[in-house]
Structures are given as structure tokens and as C-alpha cells.
């Protein structure tokens with residue numbers, strides 16, 4: 001009985017997510033990547049340096065290149081408006097208008113990863129519920145869902161922990177993350193972080209600081 005209740009819950013959550021997605025897609029205007037680049041110089045101090053770590057707790061700064069612009073917009077709104085708890089990202093995002101966020105997301109995303117359409121091997125059992133949205137090859141099926149392929153392993157672990165603890169207030173991911181056991185999390189983050197082609201650290205372009 002419990003198993004069945006859980007499966008129904010997931011289906012309902014997925015249906016809501018799809019409805020929300022359709023609305024968000026209509027509402028998202030195209031960003032001006034050139035203006036986004038102008039705004040990006042402070043960001044690159046962390047996101048443009050390979051191996052850069054968040055301190056206390058220590059985990060890698062997420063890779064943004066190849067991520068969907070629509071998802072980056074949602075993430076930045078989350079930090080700005082308090083749905084995601086992270087002090088530095090909150091103050092970074094607080095100075096950005098809605099249009100700035102759309103523009104900067106367009107700049108950072110670049111061309112999104114393209115799905116190969118097939119799993120690159122055996123998907124671990126623990127990740128079997130995740131592939132419906134994040135793709136078996138880690139390239140998400142909708143621009144509102146983040147791609148996970150090639151993302152830093154320690155960052156993925158951190159993000160899952162934040163959904164489960166409530167530091168990130170996303171109702172879809174809270175449900176999934178809370179149901180994972182420690183061993184599931186390890187299998188999942190190892191699998192997704194190793195997939196190629198994957199997300200990349202921003203190549204550091206000429207910025208206002210270096211001009």
C-alpha cells in the first residue's frame with residue numbers, strides 16, 4: 001500500500017510540474033546575451049574558475065555552460081527571492097532586475113546540451129525515477145529542468161541535501177530528495193557527474209576587470 005501511494009504521489013507531482021512548465025515557457029522572453037556578458041564579470045570570479053569551491057561547507061561551484069537558460073532564470077529568481085538559501089548567491093542576485101536575470105542566463109547558458117536520446121549504459125536503479133525529467137544521459141527533457149550530465153559530484157550531493165532539508169524550497173525535488181537513502185545518493189551523483197558530453201565551467205572571457 002505504501003509503495004502504491006508513493007507512486008501515485010510522484011505521478012501527481014510530475015503532472016503539476018508539466019503544467020507549470022508550459023506556463024513558464026510562454027512567459028520566458030529571449031535574453032540579450034551581450035548585455036548578460038556585461039553583467040557577468042563578478043560571477044566569473046567563481047563560475048569561471050575551474051575547481052573553485054564554496055567554503056563552509058566546501059563543495060564545488062556549479063558548472064553553468066550548457067545548462068538551459070530557462071532553468072538558470074528560475075534558479076536566480078530562487079536565490080533572489082529566498083526560495084534558495086545561499087548568502088552569496090542571494091546578494092549577487094539581489095542586484096539583478098528580472099530583465100538582467102534573463103540576459104545573464106542567456107549569456108551563461110550558451111547553446112544547451114543536446115540529448116543523445118539513449119542511455120549511455122546501465123542507469124543505476126536509484127536514478128530510475130529521475131530520468132523522466134533529467135534524462136538517462138543527464139540532459140534534461142525540458143528547459144525548466146536542469147541538466148545534470150558532467151555537473152560536479154559534490155555540488156549535486158549538496159543540492160539534493162538542500163531540497164531534502166528545505167534550504168531549497170522546490171516541492172517537486174523535496175519529494176524526490178527526501179525519499180533517497182545515502183547509498184542511492186552516492187550512486188546517483190557518481191552516475192550523473194561522469195556523463196559526457198556534460199556541463200562545463202564557463203571559459204573565462206575578457207571581462208570589464210581585465211579590459
Ligand code: HEC
Pocket residue numbers: 039040042043044045046047053054060061062063064072075076084085086088089092093104146158159
Ligand atoms: C563567491 C562565488 C560566487 C559568485 C561571485 C557567484 N556565484 Fe553563482 N553560485 C555560487 C555557488 C557556491 C552556488 C551554489 C549555491 C547553492 O548551494 O545553491 C552558485 C549557484 C549559482 C546558480 C545555480 C546553478 C544551478 O545549477 O542551479 C546560478 C544560475 C548562478 N550561481 C549564477 C551566478 C551569477 C549569474 C552570478 C553573478 C551575478 C553568480 N552566480 C555569482 C558561487 C558564486
Ligand code: HEC
Pocket residue numbers: 013014017062074075078126127129130131132133134144145146148156159160168170172173176177180188
Ligand atoms: C518531475 C520532474 C523531476 C523529477 C522526476 C526529478 N527532478 Fe530533479 N529537478 C526538477 C526540477 C524542476 C528542478 C529545479 C528545482 C529548482 O528550481 O530548484 C530539479 C533540480 C534537481 C537538482 C539540482 C540541480 C542543480 O543544478 O542545482 C538535482 C541534483 C536533481 N534535481 C536531482 C534529481 C534526482 C536525483 C532525481 C531522482 C531521484 C530527480 N531530480 C527527479 C525536476 C525533477
